Structures are given as structure tokens and as C-alpha cells.
Amino acid sequence: MAVNALEVRSLTKVIGKKKIVDDVSFSVNRGEIFGLLGPNGAGKTTIIRMIVSLIKRTDGAVSVNGHNLDGQFKEMMSEIGAIVENPEFYKYMSGYKNLKHYANMAIKEVSDERIMEVARLVKLDDAIHQKVKTYSLGMRQRLGVAQALLHNPSLLILDEPTNGLDPQGIREFRDYLHALAHEGISVLVSSHLLAEMQLMCDRFAIIEKGKLIHISSMKEAMEEDEKTEVIFEVSSSQKAVDVLKGQAAVSSIKVLADDQFSVHVEKATISTINKLLISNDIDVYGISRVTVSLEDRFLEITNKEVRENGGVVQ
Amino acid sequence: MIALIRNELMKLFQKKSSWIYLIIIVIAVIVGGIISNKVSDEPDPNWRAGMKAEITELQQNAKNAPDEEKQFFTSEIEQKQKYLDENVNPNAVSNWHFLNNVVYPMTTLVTLLAVIVCSASVSAEFADGTIKQLLIRPHQRWAVLLSKYISLMIYSLILVATLIVAGYLVGLITFGNGDFSAKIFELAIDGQKEAAVGPQFFLKMAYYLPSLLVITAIAFMLSTLFKSQALAVGIGIFVLFVSSTLGGLIVMLAEKYEWAKYLIFPHLDLTIYALQDKILGDITLPISLAILAVYYAIFMILTFVFFQKRDISI
Ligand SMILES: Nc1ncnc2c1ncn2[C@@H]1O[C@H](COP(=O)(O)OP(=O)(O)OP(=O)(O)O)[C@@H](O)[C@H]1O
Ligand SMILES: [Mg+2]
Numbered sequence: 001m002a003v004n005a006l007e008v009r010s011l012t013k014v015i016g017k018k019k020i021v022d023d024v025s026f027s028v029n030r031g032e033i034f035g036l037l038g039p040n041g042a043g044k045t046t047i048i049r050m051i052v053s054l055i056k057r058t059d060g061a062v063s064v065n066g067h068n069l070d071g072q073f074k075e076m077m078s079e080i081g082a083i084v085e086n087p088e089f090y091k092y093m094s095g096y097k098n099l100k101h102y103a104n105m106a107i108k109e110v111s112d113e114r115i116m117e118v119a120r121l122v123k124l125d126d127a128i129h130q131k132v133k134t135y136s137l138g139m140r141q142r143l144g145v146a147q148a149l150l151h152n153p154s155l156l157i158l159d160e161p162t163n164g165l166d167p168q169g170i171r172e173f174r175d176y177l178h179a180l181a182h183e184g185i186s187v188l189v190s191s192h193l194l195a196e197m198q199l200m201c202d203r204f205a206i207i208e209k210g211k212l213i214h215i216s217s218m219k220e221a222m223e224e225d226e227k228t229e230v231i232f233e234v235s236s237s238q239k240a241v242d243v244l245k246g247q248a249a250v251s252s253i254k255v256l257a258d259d260q261f262s263v264h265v266e267k268a269t270i271s272t273i274n275k276l277l278i279s280n281d282i283d284v285y286g287i288s289r290v291t292v293s294l295e296d297r298f299l300e301i302t303n304k305e306v307r308e309n310g311g312v313v314q
Numbered sequence: 315m316i317a318l319i320r321n322e323l324m325k326l327f328q329k330k331s332s333w334i335y336l337i338i339i340v341i342a343v344i345v346g347g348i349i350s351n352k353v354s355d356e357p358d359p360n361w362r363a364g365m366k367a368e369i370t371e372l373q374q375n376a377k378n379a380p381d382e383e384k385q386f387f388t389s390e391i392e393q394k395q396k397y398l399d400e401n402v403n404p405n406a407v408s409n410w411h412f413l414n415n416v417v418y419p420m421t422t423l424v425t426l427l428a429v430i431v432c433s434a435s436v437s438a439e440f441a442d443g444t445i446k447q448l449l450i451r452p453h454q455r456w457a458v459l460l461s462k463y464i465s466l467m468i469y470s471l472i473l474v475a476t477l478i479v480a481g482y483l484v485g486l487i488t489f490g491n492g493d494f495s496a497k498i499f500e501l502a503i504d505g506q507k508e509a510a511v512g513p514q515f516f517l518k519m520a521y522y523l524p525s526l527l528v529i530t531a532i533a534f535m536l537s538t539l540f541k542s543q544a545l546a547v548g549i550g551i552f553v554l555f556v557s558s559t560l561g562g563l564i565v566m567l568a569e570k571y572e573w574a575k576y577l578i579f580p581h582l583d584l585t586i587y588a589l590q591d592k593i594l595g596d597i598t599l600p601i602s603l604a605i606l607a608v609y610y611a612i613f614m615i616l617t618f619v620f621f622q623k624r625d626i627s628i
């Protein structure tokens with residue numbers, strides 16, 4: 001079996017008496033985009049800081065492509081490109097000089113052409129020779145992405161990378177991440193934007209109060225339920241409800257409007273309902289499945305956690 | 315390592331302030347040249363006659379003076395007689411006299427500017443948040459810190475060199491090239507010390523360098539301790555100010571307590587050894603150098619150990 005792109009084992013951080021990160025373990029496969037989700041103050045950034053050794057680990061081990069953080073720091077760090085919270089730059093230098101600065105620090109040589117290539121990639125080539133203090137928030141974020149990609153790392157660690165990007169930028173960024181993952185580069189990404197993460201990630205973990213409370217593939221999470229919510233647009237929802245009431249397969253009918261109702265059913269039942277409505281002279285104008293969003297799942301999982309812990313804050 | 319140092323020098327010289335400090339030194343030297351040109355009289359070829367007349371006048375005054383003032387007159391007369399005996403014109407001017415009398419005291423300005431730059435160095439990376447991007451590279455922390463320190467030492471030497479070169483050129487233009495080994499008398503605790511002007515200047519500059527090294531080490535240490543650039547620079551200047559005013563106090567203290575001789579302050583100004591062989595009774599130059607070396611090692615170890623261990627949670 002090939003080694004994991006990133007392996008995190010029992011990562012723990014204690015500051016004072018508080019466990020900010022508590023025994024977190026996960027791994028990222030090669031070519032996978034792995035999301036780290038969690039509410040504010042959950043400990044996502046702290047986990048990322050420990051992985052890139054900006055802060056000491058109280059306990060636990062980290063390895064990248066088999067390179068261990070304890071013994072092979074240089075080898076490990078040259079495999080990583082990272083953004084930790086908002087990337088900051090030397091404002092008195094141009095974007096190009098900033099990139100050059102980081103290029104000089106790479107173990108494998110980074111050519112000037114590569115710098116321009118990355119600048120073009122993040123669409124900063126027009127402004128690359130301007131001083132960074134003239135950059136907008138989004139431009140700085142793009143420069144942050146550029147400095148992470150510069151040395152062709154095999155693992156990208158991105159803390160809130162879409163922060164400040166415009167919708168177009170987010171979309172381009174997502175497409176680019178997918179392209180990178182396709183080439184075998186692995187990505188660990190944290191974000192609050194659940195809709196964004198849903199589109200971006202292959203797998204994800206949910207962190208809450210420093211603990212890892214859920215880990216699964218995006219597919220699994222989205223397909224957990226057999227039944228889905230379906231909205232029907234009809235000539236009269238009242239008539240439709242009367243017709244459907246007797247049906248065993250149909251449960252939890254909700255009238256949304258005079259001409260709209262929703263049901264919670266299995267896939268096959270949708271067509272059964274449709275036939276029933278038509279045979280009862282009710283016009284059907286539209287049927288739409290409400291897809292479960294990651295947000296719904298996220299709230300479900302985190303709420304369950306609160307319920308199980310009796311809502312007590314440790 | 316070379317690449318890291320080159321990076322640090324690039325950052326240093328991309329800052330406008332680094333150039334402004336160099337310009338300040340040049341301006342100070344030029345102003346010094348103009349002022350000393352204004353106040354110094356044209357060298358009088360008949361100065362010996364003038365000096366003799368002065369001595370006679372002093373002798374006259376001494377006869378009529380009360381006893382307690384006699385002492386003063388005798389020493390005045392002695393001094394002037396010495397100038398005559400050794401054939402040293404006290405009002406002689408040349409570029410070397412300018413360097414020794416006007417430019418050398420300006421090393422205080424160099425120290426101040428070096429302290430400002432050194433104490434801003436690491437603290438600015440913290441204040442701007444750039445430190446986190448700097449430390450997620452495949453380089454050990456101590457190597458990054460060392461590259462910063464070396465580049466700062468290079469910059470400090472550039473400051474010193476600027477002072478000497480500007481001083482030499484301004485002296486040459488305003489006073490013309492004089493005798494490098496012209497005799498001068500300098501006021502020391504135990505009377506007048508005879509010296510050759512050029513060598514005396516370079517001797518003082520050589521004695522100045524160890525103190526610069528130790529003071530900048532203190533400033534550099536402060537810059538790793540504080541996250542605020544302003545605070546680090548403020549405290550750096552404060553320490554500089556205190557150390558220059560504490561000298562007299564320590565002399566008094568050292569008369570009573572042996573340990574006071576091993577405080578850092580009396581040894582920070584080694585140029586006193588250009589005038590006398592011993593300070594604080596029995597301390598010689600090698601002892602002062604050894605004491606400074608111990609302090610320097612302590613400061614450096616503290617700086618590097620602290621920086622290596624520090625959690626970077628910007
Ligand atoms: N240096 C520190 N000292 C004390 N507590 C800290 C320190 N750094 C972080 N914390 C605490 O650790 C917790 C986790 O912080 P962290 O920044 O990792 O959260 P996060 O998941 O990244 O949150 P966000 O989504 O807001 O970015 C927070 O409660 C924070 O208050
Ligand atoms: Mg965070």
C-alpha cells in the first residue's frame with residue numbers, strides 16, 4: 001500500500017489547561033481533496049499550524065509522503081505548500097519580488113519562468129510587478145495561492161483559501177484544485193463555506209471543540225438517506241393531499257402553498273405519486289428533488305453531538 | 315544559507331527606510347563638515363608666537379591669582395607648553411583631524427540607527443504576519459534567524475563604512491589632505507595622551523566595533539521577544555540610552571562593590587582604551603573583551619533558543 005499523502009495521528013494541543021486540539025487523527029490519500037470543517041474556534045487553524053510546525057505539538061505525529069515531521073523536517077516541508085489564515089506579504093515589495101523571495105527558499109530550484117507561470121495561473125500577471133500594498137484582498141489571496149504552488153508541492157494545505165475571492169475566483173480556484181488533484185496532488189482545505197466545500201472535497205472531517213466528531217467521504221454523507229425531499233407543483237395541493245393521504249408509501253406531506261406540496265419519499269415512490277395525481281385529474285407542472293446540502297448534514301451531525309453530550313460545554 | 319541571506323538583504327534594501335538611514339549619516343557628516351569649517355580658524359603659520367604670548371599672559375594672571383586658582387593656571391600653562399615642546403598645533407585642521415574630532419563621535423548615530431534596524435527586524439515579520447509564511451519553508455528556524463542576523467550585521471557594517479567614507483571625502487573637500495600621522499594630544503583621565511591622528515581614529519573605530527556588535531545583539535534579541543515592532547524599537551533605544559548614561563554610576567558602584575565591574579555597561583564603550591590602559595581600577599582591554607564575549611554569547615543563546623521554541627500563532 002502506498003503511503004498516505006498526509007498522516008495525522010493523535011494530534012493534541014494543550015495551551016494552559018485547555019485542550020484546543022484533542023487527539024485528532026486522519027489521513028489524506030494521494031490525489032484527494034480533504035476538507036476540514038467546523039465552527040469558529042473549533043481548532044482547524046491550530047491543527048494546520050501544528051502540521052506545518054508553526055506551533056509545537058503537545059502530542060501526536062505528522063507525516064507527509066512518509067516523511068516524518070520529527071526527523072525529516074526539510075524533506076517534509078519541501079513537499080508542502082500552505083496558506084495559514086490570511087496570507088501576509090512584504091507590502092513594500094512587488095508581488096513578483098515576494099514570490100521570488102519564497103522561490104529562493106525552495107530546495108529544488110524554482111525558475112523565473114515558473115514564477116510567471118504561477119502568476120498567470122492565479123491571474124495576477126498584470127499586477128505582479130506592482131507593490132503588494134496596492135493589492136486588493138482578493139489579489140493578496142491569489143498571491144497566497146501562488147506562493148503555495150510555486151515549488152510544485154505534492155501536498156497543499158489551505159486554511160480558508162477562498163476567503164476574499166470573488167465568485168468567479170472561487171470557481172476558478174475550485175476547478176484548479178480539481179485539476180491539481182487529478183495530477184495526483186493532495187489537498188487539505190479548511191473552510192466555513194459549506195456549499196463551497198461540498199463542491200470541492202472528496203472527503204471531509206468535522207472538528208468541534210478540538211475533537212474530530214465525523215469523518216466520511218462527501219458521497220457517503222450525501223447519500224446516507226434513501227428517502228429524499230420532493231416538491232410537487234400542481235394545480236391544487238389540497239386535492240393532491242386528499243388523494244395521497246391513504247398511501248402507505250407516502251409520509252410527511254407538507255403543504256407549502258396553494259399549488260405546492262412536499263413529501264419525504266423513496267425514489268420509486270415519486271413516479272407512483274405522479275401517476276396517482278394524473279389519474280385523479282390533478283395537473284402536475286413540476287417535480288423537483290430537494291438535494292441534501294452539506295449544510296444540512298453538518299447541522300445534523302453537530303446538533304446530534306450537542307444532544308449526545310447534553311449540550312454541556314466541556 | 316547564502317540564498318537566505320540574499321533574501322534578507324533584498325528585503326532590507328527594498329525598504330525605503332534602510333536607504334534613508336544611510337542618507338542621514340551622509341547628511342550628518344556634511345553638516346558636521348560645514349559647521350567645523352565655519353568654527354575652525356584658518357591655521358595660523360605663526361601659532362607658536364601666539365601660544366607663547368598666551369603663556370606669558372597666563373603666568374601674569376597666575377601671579378595675581380588667589381592660591382586656590384593657581385592650580386588651574388599651572389595645568390593650563392603646562393598643557394600649552396607641551397604643545398610648544400612637541401611642536402603640535404592645537405588648531406591644526408586636516409581631513410584626519412576632522413575624522414578624529416567630528417566624525418568619530420558620530421558613531422553614536424550609527425549605533426542608534428543600527429539598533430533601530432536590528433530591533434525592527436524580526437518584530438516586523440511578526441507585526442506584518444509574514445513570519446508564518448517565512449517559517450513554513452524547508453529551512454530550520456535557527457537558519458532563518460541566523461540569515462537575518464548576518465544580513466543585519468552586513469547592514470551595520472555598511473552604516474559604519476558609509477560614515478568613514480563620507481567622513482573622509484567631506485574632510486578631504488573641506489580641509490584638504492593632511493598628515494596621516496600628525497601628532498595630537500587627547501584629553502584623558504591622567505593628563506594629555508599623545509597620539510598620531512590617523513591611527514588614533516582607526517584605533518577608536520576598531521574599539522567601537524565590539525560594542526556595536528553587543529548592542530545590536532541586544533536589539534536583535536529584543537526583536538525576537540516582541541511581536542510589536544514599535545515596542546521592540548522603543549525598548550531597544552531605551553536600553554541604548556540607559557547604557558550610555560549608566561557608565562558614570564557604575565564607576566561609583568565599582569569603587570564599592572567588586573561585582574559591579576562585571577556588569578555589561580562599563581564595557582560597552584571600549585574606546586576609552588584608546589585613551590587609557592585601565593578602567594575601574596584594574597580592568598584591562600582583554601578582560602573587557604572577555605566580559606563582552608560572555609554577555610554576547612548569553613544574548614545569542616537566549617535569542618536562538620527562544621525563537622526555536624516559540625509558538626507562531628499569528
Ligand atoms: N495562542 C493561543 N492561546 C490560547 N488559546 C488559543 C490560542 N490559539 C488559539 N486558541 C484557541 O483555540 C481555539 C481554536 O482556535 P483555531 O484558530 O484553531 O480555530 P478555527 O477552527 O481555525 O476557527 P475559525 O473557523 O474561526 O478560523 C479557539 O478557541 C482559540 O480561542
Ligand atoms: Mg481558522
